[in-house]
Amino acid sequence: MPITIREVAAAAGVSPAAASKVLHGRGDSVRVGAERAAHIRKIALDLNYRPNLLARNLRTGRTHTVGLVFENFGSIAGGPLYYVDLLEGVASTLFPQHYRLTILPELPGGDALSALGDGQLEGVVWCKLARDEAALKIIHDSPIPIVAMNAPAPEDPTSAVFVSCDNEGGIELAVDHLWELGHRRILFVREQEETTSPDQMARAEAFKAALARREAPADIQTWHWYGDEFAGWMASNPPHTAVIGWSERCAGMVLNQAEKNGVNIPERLSVIGFDSTRFCETTRPRLTSVCQPVREMARHATQTLLDLIQGSRPETHSFVFPCTLDVRDSTAPNSYPQVKQ
Secondary structure, three states: OOOOHHHHHHHHOOOHHHHHHHHHOOOOOOOOOHHHHHHHHHHHHHOOOOOOHHHHHHHHOOOOEEEEEEOOOOOOOOOOOHHHHHHHHHHHHHHHHOOEEEEEOOOOOOOHHHHHOOOOOOEEEEEOOOOOHHHHHHHHHOOOOEEEEOOOOOOOOOOOEEEEEOHHHHHHHHHHHHHHOOOOOEEEEEEHHHOOOHHHHHHHHHHHHHHHHOOOOOEEEEEOOOOOHHHHHHHOOOOOOEEEEOOHHHHHHHHHHHHHOOOOOOOOOEEEEEEOOHHHHOOOOOOEEEEOOHHHHHHHHHHHHHHHHOOOOOOOOEEEEOOEEEOOOOOOOOOOOOOOO
16 A cells, blocks of 8 residues: 555654645645754655655646647658647647646547546647537636637637637638649649548638639549549549649648559649648658648647646737748649640
8 A cells, every 4th residue: 555644754753744744845834844854755765655646636726737639630650740740849838847748539529528627637729629519618618728729719709719820821822823833723622531620621711712813613522531532533534733632641642642543743733732741841742732830839829728727818819820832843834734724
């Protein structure tokens, strides 16, 4: 059985209050001299005493643990590096401030508020927060602070803080780049497995708006993760000369399918992704991509959460980070004028 504070006190010949003062720092009215404090610490060490951290957390209401809620969390061992950059941004902010991180693939659908209020977490960074009434109710009623990443802020202010990139501006950069290269029929590809992703939804809407401003058709298709639909699409002799994938993973899938089906990139198709991590330097050809500052966004979201836990609120409940465009080798001037525009 673990040694208790009372057993340490008895072995040291002091009161439990004195032992608690020295070993736990509790008890403002208790005074213990330096010599006696050293004696208590020696006895505790000899007895291999370990404080009960769970009991301490229950007393203080502090666990120094933050949750990262991320549904559809993908592989981080290879391929796209979005998750790696996200985790690096969160961890590099949390760990130096002596906080722990718990990764949660989901919260119980019918009892999310109880899960948030069970005392294990002091706050949550919630990635890909769904844009629906159920999610808004959770953030309105949450007993702990929430910072939502990759989700637009609702019109009505909430207690949560929202951190996102400028999806509309990023898609405009991608479309403008392709337009300047002479592409007039552009396909936007989204993924079936990410239908509720706020980023995917926002980028598809931004694509429609960008093409509408140019009085061009906004063609959107939904493919599965491995893009098996690519072969059938190409076999139909599509008019498109460029593809925008909603993420770098999606665009990387297009590159893989193009190579598999003998389609030359960028001669036949120009391809653009979204995220622009170091992964884009490893694809064949290197992937042109909209760049969102994932690590910077994650650091900002995490520090904002820690500030909320300490009782400090930011002046605004919404932070939007600008995007840039990293032009690499997967885009080129439209060399297929014979394709029906």
